[in-house]
Amino acid sequence: MKKNAPDLKHPAKYPTQYVAPLIIFIALAMLLGVGLTMNPKELPSALINKPAPDFTLHLLGDQSGNTFSPADYKGKRWILNVWASWCPSCRDEHPLFNHIAQNTDIPLVGLNYKDKPQDAIQWLAVRGNPYRKVPSDLNGDVGVDWGVYGAPETFVIDELGRIVYRHAGPITPQIVQSEIAPFFPEMQSLMGSN
Amino acid sequence: MALRVSKLLTDHTKTSLISIMLRKQLLVLLSSSLMAFAITLATQSPALAVVEVAEFKTPEEETRYKSLIAELRCPKCQNQNLLDSDAPIAADLRRKTRHLIEQGKSDQEVKTYMLERYGDFVLYKPRFTSATAVLWLGPFLLLAVVVFMLLGRIKKKQEDELLRPARADDEATRIKIRNLMSNAPSLASHPNAKNSDVVDALSDADNTNP
Numbered sequence: 516m517k518k519n520a521p522d523l524k525h526p527a528k529y530p531t532q533y534v535a536p537l538i539i540f541i542a543l544a545m546l547l548g549v550g551l552t553m554n555p556k557e558l559p560s561a562l563i564n565k566p567a568p569d570f571t572l573h574l575l576g577d578q579s580g581n582t583f584s585p586a587d588y589k590g591k592r593w594i595l596n597v598w599a600s601w602c603p604s605c606r607d608e609h610p611l612f613n614h615i616a617q618n619t620d621i622p623l624v625g626l627n628y629k630d631k632p633q634d635a636i637q638w639l640a641v642r643g644n645p646y647r648k649v650p651s652d653l654n655g656d657v658g659v660d661w662g663v664y665g666a667p668e669t670f671v672i673d674e675l676g677r678i679v680y681r682h683a684g685p686i687t688p689q690i691v692q693s694e695i696a697p698f699f700p701e702m703q704s705l706m707g708s709n
Numbered sequence: 710m711a712l713r714v715s716k717l718l719t720d721h722t723k724t725s726l727i728s729i730m731l732r733k734q735l736l737v738l739l740s741s742s743l744m745a746f747a748i749t750l751a752t753q754s755p756a757l758a759v760v761e762v763a764e765f766k767t768p769e770e771e772t773r774y775k776s777l778i779a780e781l782r783c784p785k786c787q788n789q790n791l792l793d794s795d796a797p798i799a800a801d802l803r804r805k806t807r808h809l810i811e812q813g814k815s816d817q818e819v820k821t822y823m824l825e826r827y828g829d830f831v832l833y834k835p836r837f838t839s840a841t842a843v844l845w846l847g848p849f850l851l852l853a854v855v856v857f858m859l860l861g862r863i864k865k866k867q868e869d870e871l872l873r874p875a876r877a878d879d880e881a882t883r884i885k886i887r888n889l890m891s892n893a894p895s896l897a898s899h900p901n902a903k904n905s906d907v908v909d910a911l912s913d914a915d916n917t918n919p
Contacts, residue, residue, distance in 0.1 A: 561828040629797065655801040662826030664784035664798045 561662060562678045567595075567670070568660040572650035575627050576636045583624065583650040585676060592698065593622035595670040596646070597658065599630040600638035602666040608685035609642050615691075616645035618705045624648045628666045629655045671698045735859060761800065763807050770810050777810070777819055778803050780834060784827045 571584040598605040616623055625646035627635045632651060652658055671680035696702040765771040783794040791799045809819045823831045835841045868887045
């Protein structure tokens with residue numbers, strides 16, 4: 516019976532009841548600290564590696580009823596950029612798309628998102644039009660279907676019509692180099708020489 | 710010495726009273742937290758104000774619409790549901806929700822549609838997956854741990870109360886006697902049982918504490 520008695524002459528210096536709260540506090544502080552460094556606005560796209568949602572939209576400023584549909588680019592690897600004239604960060608990223616359009620053959624499609632067509636035409640006239648096609652999503656329905664929650668957003672669609680990459684927010688040279696260029700071999704040399 | 714032991718044993722009745730009181734406190738604590746939880750649930754009524762007028766063919770569809778837009782989260786505004794947000798994307802998603810309901814889609818199909826496009830973020834009530842298991846089970850685990858610790862404390866307190874009449878005021882003797890008692894649970898259940906160990910311990914206590 517006495518073997519279970521605690522060592523009275525040498526009691527534990529730091530009993531668990533004092534050490535445990537400290538350990539729990541440190542663990543919690545570390546967990547919350549990591550949480551603080553994360554960007555809450557960076558939502559993972561649920562559509563990665565899924566077929567790009569289909570749509571058929573009229574082209575911006577086109578009177579003859581021409582349309583664009585992702586099916587038109589089946590077999591090609593292309594970029595869909597969601598933009599609008601009311602969107603300030605679209606202005607910031609626009610020179611990059613101009614640069615890509617001038618130096619590569621990558622098909623760029625500019626989905627004009629919830630915009631007034633007149634404003635959008637004016638905007639492209641001033642800043643240059645890097646897009647091969649500019650489908651006009653007047654009420655944002657196609658945007659919802661693509662999981663867009665604001666402009667700008669950029670998608671890469673592969674030859675099989677799947678979304679392989681999505682970036683929410685304006686693209687930067689760093690993002691093009693490290694995240695988009697890996698999908699396009701011809702872009703790698705472009706950004707390297709830049 | 711015999712007098713001491715008999716005093717210790719008659720105090721058994723006092724101890725059971727204390728234990729009843731402590732259990733009552735624990736019950737009050739548990740029931741009040743349950744009550745608070747119930748009140749929170751009850752006051753979470755579905756929203757009343759809708760940003761734009763949405764007309765439905767049946768009242769049932771309208772009810773579903775209202776509860777869906779209260780549960781779906783606006784992707785742009787981080788901390789608002791579709792109902793409360795006046796962000797353009799929230800209006801688009803409300804319109805999409807209405808269209809899907811009008812097309813005869815079930816609540817689950819509407820949620821799946823949103824989930825496939827905006828991810829788990831869009832649901833204010835997250836699904837139960839391996840990633841969200843901690844979220845769902847964590848509070849219950851925490852409650853279990855707290856109850857476990859509380860019961861341990863109550864037991865310790867009961868033993869301390871039982872030992873107080875023995876005048877084992879110094880911590881070392883108390884620990885020693887409690888240790889002995891944990892090896893002799895029969896003491897509590899049979900008040901008349903003679904436990905020579907306890908008597909030994911008490912005489913030890915006398916020796917160390919003249």
